[in-house]
Amino acid sequence: MKANMSYASTRCRSFFVFPILFAVVLLSLLIPSSADKRHVINFRSPGLYPEGLTWDPRDQHFLVGSLHSRTIHSVSDAGVIETLISDLDLPENATILGLAVDSTNRRLLACIHSSPPLPPFSALAAYDLRSGGRRVFLSPLPSFPGDDEGIARDVANDVAVDFKGNAYVTNSAKNFIWKVDRDGAASIFSRSPLFNSQPVAADADASFRDCGLNGIVYISKGYLLVVQSNTGKVFKVDEESGNARLVLLNGDLIAADGMARRRRDGTIMVVSQKKLWLLKSQDSWSEGVVYDEIDLDLEGFPTAVTVAERDRIYVLYGRVMEGIMGSYKEEGPREWFGIEEVWSEKEGGEDKIWLYVLIGFGFAYFCFWRFQMKKLITNMDKKIT
Numbered sequence: 001m002k003a004n005m006s007y008a009s010t011r012c013r014s015f016f017v018f019p020i021l022f023a024v025v026l027l028s029l030l031i032p033s034s035a036d037k038r039h040v041i042n043f044r045s046p047g048l049y050p051e052g053l054t055w056d057p058r059d060q061h062f063l064v065g066s067l068h069s070r071t072i073h074s075v076s077d078a079g080v081i082e083t084l085i086s087d088l089d090l091p092e093n094a095t096i097l098g099l100a101v102d103s104t105n106r107r108l109l110a111c112i113h114s115s116p117p118l119p120p121f122s123a124l125a126a127y128d129l130r131s132g133g134r135r136v137f138l139s140p141l142p143s144f145p146g147d148d149e150g151i152a153r154d155v156a157n158d159v160a161v162d163f164k165g166n167a168y169v170t171n172s173a174k175n176f177i178w179k180v181d182r183d184g185a186a187s188i189f190s191r192s193p194l195f196n197s198q199p200v201a202a203d204a205d206a207s208f209r210d211c212g213l214n215g216i217v218y219i220s221k222g223y224l225l226v227v228q229s230n231t232g233k234v235f236k237v238d239e240e241s242g243n244a245r246l247v248l249l250n251g252d253l254i255a256a257d258g259m260a261r262r263r264r265d266g267t268i269m270v271v272s273q274k275k276l277w278l279l280k281s282q283d284s285w286s287e288g289v290v291y292d293e294i295d296l297d298l299e300g301f302p303t304a305v306t307v308a309e310r311d312r313i314y315v316l317y318g319r320v321m322e323g324i325m326g327s328y329k330e331e332g333p334r335e336w337f338g339i340e341e342v343w344s345e346k347e348g349g350e351d352k353i354w355l356y357v358l359i360g361f362g363f364a365y366f367c368f369w370r371f372q373m374k375k376l377i378t379n380m381d382k383k384i385t
């Protein structure tokens with residue numbers, strides 16, 4: 001009898017322990033989703049006005065370029081900024097545009113561009129991240145033969161890299177793509193007529209009317225995706241042939257700039273000064289759907305997007321236009337810039353549905369368990385009496 005009694009009381013204690021445990025688990029699930037604030041990083045670097053942003057997964061920091069100082073900097077989660085590269089061989093006042101990390105070769109690739117009134121200069125630079133940023137190559141990018149840089153100059157705008165270390169660079173002024181191999185040999189890779197076939201958006205203003213191919217990402221299945229600012233179109237470009245196809249979308253990404261890809265589910269992010277678009281495709285980008293549009297801070301002039309730790313999406317608020325126009329007040333160039341996490345409510349919503357299902361399931365299980373427990377105790381009582 002005594003043994004049975006203590007058995008019953010242990011079970012009775014666990015009768016209370018279980019719901020408490022369940023509540024703790026539930027709370028730990030609920031709290032992060034409601035209290036976890038968007039991650040905002042502010043960093044100080046007077047006059048930097050960065051345009052390019054990428055994430056280095058190995059060293060766990062962001063990388064940003066400078067508008068005029070020929071430098072590339074790392075920015076930590078906590079906003080600690082350090083100068084990683086200072087390359088005085090670049091032409092004076094040249095701008096660092098798109099950035100990409102080549103993880104295979106542990107290199108950083110950077111688009112270099114000199115804007116008027118500086119002499120024309122378009123190049124791709126590669127820096128060795130293992131040796132603290134030693135330059136591997138600085139490859140000038142060839143103009144199209146016969147094109148003497150007449151009216152518009154080439155603009156090496158953004159870069160993507162494949163697993164072998166080949167870089168693909170968009171020329172946003174002339175609508176073609178360069179390729180630079182891992183030894184630095186540069187050539188014109190894709191000049192698809194499709195890049196000039198789409199109508200420029202009716203509401204394109206001077207800030208992007210002449211800006212064509214821009215953000216670019218490499219997809220492991222042998223192709224690239226590239227977005228065109230002034231038409232809002234996305235193209236799928238074959239990695240071998242350079243042939244392009246128009247990706248059918250449920251909307252135009254007008255004034256699109258940087259682009260990034262989330263490995264986990266292949267989601268593509270495209271940023272503009274006004275918003276961030278999230279795109280998905282079921283058929284390797286013959287067709288795609290814009291499934292969310294997130295408003296961004298227009299004043300911050302976002303130009304680039306990247307995916308960092310735990311698949312978090314970040315945009316760069318580099319206020320580049322202010323730097324270009326010199327439109328700052330008497331207090332001089334701006335000192336503070338930002339990298340901010342962006343959340344999709346749509347995705348958050350999905351998570352929450354899962355949470356409700358989980359809670360419902362837990363509750364049902366709890367009721368069932370309680371019912372069993374009641375039966376057990378009733379049986380026990382019968383035995384004892």
Ligand SMILES: *[C@@H]1O[C@H](CO)[C@@H](O)[C@H](O)[C@H]1NC(C)=O
Nearest residue numbers: 068091092093094117118119
């Ligand atoms: C670079 O910029 C500085 C500051 O605006 C200017 O004084 C200098 O003349 C520029 N250099 C060139 C080569 O244009």
